[in-house]
Amino acid sequence: MRMQFLRYVYLAMFTMLLQFIAFKYFYPFPNFMQDSYNYLRSATENIDANMWPVGYAKLIRFVGFFTHTDTVLVFVQYFFYHLCALYFFLTLLDLNTSNPWTRRIIFCCLFLNPAILYLSNYITSDVYFIGLSLVWISQLFRLVYEPSRWLLAAHLLVLVLAYTIRYHALIYPVISITVIVFCRFSVRLKIASGLLMISMIGGFMLYTADANLRVMGVRQFSAFSGWQMASNAVYAYAHMPERPALEVPEQFTVIHRKVTHYLDSLQQVPMSQRPDGWPMMAFYLWDPGSPLQPVPGAVNIADNAAHLQQMAVVAPLYNDYGKYLISQYPLQYFRYYLLPNFIQYAYPPAENLAVYNDGRDTVWPVAQAWFHYPSNKVNTRSGKQELQIFDYYPAAMVVIILFFISGWIAYYSAGGPSFADTRFRSALRIGTFYWIIHYGFSVLASPVVLRYQLLNMALGSVFGVLLWQVARDRIRSVRMAERLQL
Incomplete structure (x- = not known):
């Protein structure tokens, strides 16, 4: 041997x-x-x-x-x-x-x-x-x-x-x-x-x-987890065919207004051309155009210490906001995030490896x-x-x-x-x-x-x-x- x-x-x-x-x-x-x-x-x-x-x-x-x-x-x-x-x-x-x-x-x-x-x-x-x-x-x-x-x-x-x-x-x-x-x-x-x-x-x-x-x-173990929670929840929320008016708690008013305003701007965009289309990527997490970003249109986000600090500050709020959206639409969260990701696990996109x-x-x-x-x-x-x-x-x-x-x-x-x-x-x-x-x-x-x-x-x-x-x-x-x- x-x-x-x-x-x-x-x-x-x-x-x-x-x-x-x-x-x-x-x-x-x-x-x-x-x-x-x-x-x-x-x-x-x-x-x-x-x-x-x-x-x-x-x-x-x-x-x-x-x-x-x-x-x-x-x-x-x-x-x-x-x-x-x-x-x-x-x-x-x-x-x-x-x-x-x-x-x-x-x-x-x-x-x-x-x-x-x-x-x-x-x-x-x-x-x-x-x-x-x-x-x-x-x-x-x-x-x-x-x-x-x-x-x-x-x-x-x-x-x-x-x-x-x-x-x-x-x-x-x-x-x-x-x-x-x-x-x-x-x-x-x-x-x-x-x-x-x-x-x-x-x-x-x-x-x-x-x-x-x-x-x-x-003071938090991972700022990333709060952002990921919000990103996942917003992705499902964005793909709902209909989004009834939602009265959110006061602490979520500002961020929810930004999210709904952005999603309204996508209503006339074909799904094949949407930046948050299939396959699922971390658009709402990292893209400068995401409504979750504290500074819209910011560049070099991953290498911008000041921007990352701003992301860390709002991470606990985003974690709660993501959980709130999921609690309001649990079936839609399963249908438009969990189920597609379940399939994507078996058929994962090449992402950065292909470029x-x-x-x-x-x-x-x-x-x-x-x-x-x-x-x-x-x-x-x-x-x-x-x-x-x-x-x-x-x-x-x-x-x-x-x-x-x-x-x-x-x-x-x-x-x-x-x-x-x-x-x-x-x-x-x-x-x-x-x-x-x-x-x-x-x-x-x-x-x-x-x-x-x-x-x-x-x-x-x-x-x-x-x-x-x-x-x-x-x-x-x-x-x-x-x-x-x-």
């Missing part, structure tokens, strides 16, 4: 370097989106609070301690993902990968996925979060069949790190505690680990709330300053036609979901649970539990896009392949037993 894994390590490192060198020839500059400039400003000013968690900004700053070369940062991101994916791959080898073709397919899913390469070239937290998530779920698999205190301690550390990078990690403690309850630890250790997990995350939340008070003037640098050939000043660019111009040696591959990824997500579900059906129909290794059965339960929780949280939280789904695409592909392998092996063993009886 050791020699087998080492061969895959060498192959993964070789393919990583080959892909990286070829890619950076065609894309000498990183890829930027609005989020990128926010992270870079957080790294430049070394602030402890912003609209997003600042963990990724701290990683940028750590790399910047050694060099501000953009290629090094991109390589660190890509290399970090490969290390995490190798740990995940080694964990899978312990589960059930006796078939060489199964190993090869899983290897290709993890290490030859073009989306990971392109995402690594983005100045954004996504690829770091995917890597940490692969380690996190691998540790959960291992805690079930080889529990140890050292592994448990490492798991708590990874959990907190993930929590500092993306708010999607909010569901991770729920899954971790559920799994640890069924691990072979003493009751005392289970309780202690749960309390430690809660205290570590609670401490981080309190520290972040205090940092928000210092930086933005409002380079938001379609521009320049970057904002904070990027030019951090990476010491001689000018604000960026370019590629590629015609960017290859980005069209991401137009097929939404359909690939549908195929993967169906492949995973059909694998489950084949697995149970063939009697897989009585045949499969105990470790595989436990990992399958954890992976499925994660997917169910993630599905519900993602649909409720924000409009789903492709880069949020790359981890699920990998998990669905991997477990789909493993499920079909177990089902096939089970059928073969039954047939072999029948032949021997004859």
Whole structure:
């Protein structure tokens, strides 16, 4: 097993370097989106609070301690993902990968996925979060069949790190505690680990709330969540065929007047031309033309500290306003936001992955300053036609979901649970539990896009392949037993 894994390590490192060198020839500059400039400003000013968690900004700053070369940062991101994916791959080898073709397919899913390469070239937290998530779920698999205190301690550390990078990690403690309850630890250790997990995350939340008070003037864990709540509610409200006059509480009068005035201006605009049309995006959250913006028409919102501070100030009010709209129109909220997002989870739009640098050939000043660019111009040696591959990824997500579900059906129909290794059965339960929780949280939280789904695409592909392998092996063993009886 050791020699087998080492061969895959060498192959993964070789393919990583080959892909990286070829890619950076065609894309000498990183890829930027609005989020990128926010992270870079957080790294430049070394602030402890912003609209997003600042963990990724701290990683940028750590790399910047050694060099501000953009290629090094991109390589660190890509290399970090490969290390995490190798740990995940080694964990899978312990589960059930006796078939060489199964190993090869899983290897290709993890290490030859073009989306990971392109995402690594983005100045954004996504690829770091995917890597940490692969380690996190691998540790959960291992805690079930080889529990140890050292592994448990490492798991708590990874959990907190993930929590500092993306708010999607909010569901991770729920899954971790559920799994640890069924691990072979003493009751005392289970309780202690749960309390430690809660205290570590609670401490981080309190520290972040205090940092928000210092930086933005409002004590809250996440200003982003209040804005997201309002954005989701207004999206549903905007798509209602009829909007009866609504008498809102006094504190919502100003914002509701701005919202209704804006929505009235869209009445004669065809749905295909509306800025808040399908697929769902974060228009009401980030677009300068959104009626929720405190300064209409403001530019460079994500890199504008004064504007973000204004957004943070009204975040608690927007959180209450969003909840109020939902309470008034719960069925419409389900029909015009939750249900479309439920579908979009299975068919996520490519969003930023399908375009380079938001379609521009320049970057904002904070990027030019951090990476010491001689000018604000960026370019590629590629015609960017290859980005069209991401137009097929939404359909690939549908195929993967169906492949995973059909694998489950084949697995149970063939009697897989009585045949499969105990470790595989436990990992399958954890992976499925994660997917169910993630599905519900993602649909409720924000409009789903492709880069949020790359981890699920990998998990669905991997477990789909493993499920079909177990089902096939089970059928073969039954047939072999029948032949021997004859």
